Amino acid sequence: MASDPHLREELLARTELLKGHFLHVVRDTVRLPDGAEATREFVLHPGAVMVIALLDDGQVVLERQYRHPMQSVMIEFPAGKLDHGEASLSCAQRELLEETGYQAREWAWAGRLAPTIAYSDELIDIWFARGLRLGERRLDTGEFLDVITATPQQLQAWCRTGEVIDCKTLVGALWLQNVLRGEWDLDWQDTASASAAG
CATH class of the missing domain: 3.90.79.10 (Nucleoside Triphosphate Pyrophosphohydrolase)
Incomplete structure (x- = not known):
């Protein structure tokens, strides 16, 4: 499968938003394929x-x-x-x-x-x-x-x-x-x- 560089985002920084008993939520700052920056908030999950x-x-x-x-x-x-x-x-x-x-x-x-690719890595x-x-x-x-x-x-x-x-x-x-x-x-x-x- 191609590496898809025209689709990939580069991680620039991570901020922890919540670390509870079950949920761990972060906000990543990423560089988009066109060079602009954006943020991505999502849940880290142990699997x-x-x-x-x-x-x-x-x-x-x-x-x-x-x-x-x-x-x-x-x-x-x-x-x-x-x-x-x-x-x-x-x-x-x-x-x-x-x-x-x-x-x-x-x-x-x-x-x-x-199961939830838009907002979790589970x-x-x-x-x-x-x-x-x-x-x-x-x-x-x-x-x-x-x-x-x-x-x-x-x-x-x-x-x-x-x-x-x-x-x-x-x-x-x-x-x-x-x-x-x-x-x-x-x-x-x-x-x-x-x-x-x-």
Whole structure:
């Protein structure tokens, strides 16, 4: 792919605007391709994972969780933020167990998405999990969510009707659809092998 110098911006300076418990917001001063200067405000993010967990009966594991900025309960795939220095797979395994109680025998890395490219550098790794075994959830303090299951067809219908509007879950539904159709391949590994590789 070309280096695209006619599109790229050069970082000149960075100012920290907010460093909270979760959000870290900065303002960059940049030089535009035509030589003019501009500012870009955005959120720095440590990265996250999303898990598409497949049950033996063909259903997928989903969550219903209240999201304060939206003032609404959202249907989502299990997901969570990377801890400092945490590997992507370790985070996926931790989040799936903590939020749903499930552990998986096999894992496959599917891809990566950038959900909010205009105002955050967040990247979300997409993981598939199968061979699920249900145990006890370990929700964080102050975390409240319902674990639900749905067929891929139900999920597709919810995406179409607007019951699912969460960006990462919409992308996950696309991945799921193409994997189930055999159009997109996954490289499945057992938990021990996947942990060593991830």
